Amino acid sequence: MFQRFRRTRLNTHLRSLVRETNVSVNDFIYPLFVRSGEGIKTEVTSMPGVFQMSIDEILKECDELKKLGLYSIILFGIPDVKDSIGSDSLCEHGIIASAIRAVKEKHPDMFVVTDLCFCEYTDHGHCGIIDEEKETVNNDATLEISGQQAIIHAKAGADMIAPSGMMDGIIETLRDALDGAGYENLPIMAYSTKFASGYYGPFRDVAESTPSFGDRASYQMDPANRREAISESISDELQGADILMVKPVLAYLDVVREIKDNTSLPMAVYNVSGEYAMLKLAGKHDLIDYDRVVMETMVSFKRAGADIIISYHAKEVAKMLQK
Numbered sequence: 001m002f003q004r005f006r007r008t009r010l011n012t013h014l015r016s017l018v019r020e021t022n023v024s025v026n027d028f029i030y031p032l033f034v035r036s037g038e039g040i041k042t043e044v045t046s047m048p049g050v051f052q053m054s055i056d057e058i059l060k061e062c063d064e065l066k067k068l069g070l071y072s073i074i075l076f077g078i079p080d081v082k083d084s085i086g087s088d089s090l091c092e093h094g095i096i097a098s099a100i101r102a103v104k105e106k107h108p109d110m111f112v113v114t115d116l117c118f119c120e121y122t123d124h125g126h127c128g129i130i131d132e133e134k135e136t137v138n139n140d141a142t143l144e145i146s147g148q149q150a151i152i153h154a155k156a157g158a159d160m161i162a163p164s165g166m167m168d169g170i171i172e173t174l175r176d177a178l179d180g181a182g183y184e185n186l187p188i189m190a191y192s193t194k195f196a197s198g199y200y201g202p203f204r205d206v207a208e209s210t211p212s213f214g215d216r217a218s219y220q221m222d223p224a225n226r227r228e229a230i231s232e233s234i235s236d237e238l239q240g241a242d243i244l245m246v247k248p249v250l251a252y253l254d255v256v257r258e259i260k261d262n263t264s265l266p267m268a269v270y271n272v273s274g275e276y277a278m279l280k281l282a283g284k285h286d287l288i289d290y291d292r293v294v295m296e297t298m299v300s301f302k303r304a305g306a307d308i309i310i311s312y313h314a315k316e317v318a319k320m321l322q323k
């Protein structure tokens with residue numbers, strides 16, 4: 001029997017008591033781009049509010065982040081010299097290793113995640129060693145040097161390694177390499193479901209990592225494939241990943257939810273450069289209420305199942321939450 005009834009209107013206080021999804025400053029990891037030099041802080045034209053910074057500026061930025069309650073960063077290195085195998089990323093004195101060491105020394109309370117890939121470090125802009133004949137990335141050769149890169153990050157003091165290249169078998173390879181070097185407790189956040197996406201455009205400006213030929217479709221996922229997206233993440237779970245990820249996120253919230261329902265691991269989402277730039281530009285032209293849309297977007301990530309949000313909006317969100 002159905003009965004007609006009227007639902008009580010909740011006041012603001014009660015609405016916040018029963019709210020199902022909350023965004024907190026603790027949800028965020030803030031991406032930082034580091035390059036050599038001193039006193040360098042260059043804004044990226046396609047991503048207002050995002051900078052390439054030298055290490056001294058990164059250290060100042062960490063002070064600012066901590067004041068906002070943000071204690072987690074993910075570092076991307078931009079080397080002076082790029083070559084075919086990304087040597088700078090395999091060197092203890094390379095840009096990424098130097099940055100990790102400097103941050104951990106000055107800010108031991110910062111949680112430093114490191115992006116592990118080769119596209120920022122190679123002259124061809126692909127995520128690994130190129131197989132000249134096939135004109136594509138050589139998966140197994142790349143795995144070998146990925147293990148070396150992970151140990152460089154670990155020795156420098158990284159708190160978590162985040163491989164983003166989508167090579168087959170990468171998680172198992174890194175886990176073995178880290179365990180073998182005595183880093184059994186260093187967690188791995190897998191870019192476990194990473195789509196070949198048009199949303200990465202502005203990032204390639206900031207990281208200077210646009211492929212010089214071809215694209216990354218051979219090792220990134222087809223946006224049309226839902227089941228494959230889930231099985232990619234589950235495969236990384238089976239290989240020993242500690243955290244799974246979906247990247248980009250806005251066009252893939254259904255995938256976030258489905259993976260979340262199929263795993264007990266924490267889930268991260270990467271709110272990518274193109275997603276950020278769209279809101280920035282719409283806000284700049286007064287087409288949207290920027291703060292409101294940013295917060296609504298962050299809530300959608302949490303509602304879809306994200307535990308961690310990697311986002312260029314992190315500082316703005318922290319400021320909004322303080323108000």
Ligand SMILES: [Zn+2]
Nearest residue numbers: 117119127165
């Ligand atoms: Zn890459």
